[in-house]
Amino acid sequence: MAKKSAVEKNKARARLADKYSAKRAKLKALAKDESLSLEERFKARLKLAELPRNSASIRIRNRCEVTGRPRGYYRKLKMSRISLRELGNEGQIPGLVKSSW
Numbered sequence: 001m002a003k004k005s006a007v008e009k010n011k012a013r014a015r016l017a018d019k020y021s022a023k024r025a026k027l028k029a030l031a032k033d034e035s036l037s038l039e040e041r042f043k044a045r046l047k048l049a050e051l052p053r054n055s056a057s058i059r060i061r062n063r064c065e066v067t068g069r070p071r072g073y074y075r076k077l078k079m080s081r082i083s084l085r086e087l088g089n090e091g092q093i094p095g096l097v098k099s100s101w
Helices: 004-032 038-050 081-089
Strands: none
Touching (some): 004 038
């Protein structure tokens, strides 16, 4: 099990990213718009820099829903390889069969 503080910090980042996503997208579009003047684009970049760092979606870490483990993460299942193996061995994941040869 991962530290609760790390998991909660990641959840806070996800909430901030959701909150500022529209504003961040609007400012990015303004900053990349070639039809605007250089000063307007620069102002958009400055406003973008004033937003909280943790509001960027790139700062969200994929973590296992079961244990909070950040490594060995399967995006499709939203869990780590270890949790997948444990739940698979218990038969709690439909369609997953332990291989043997």
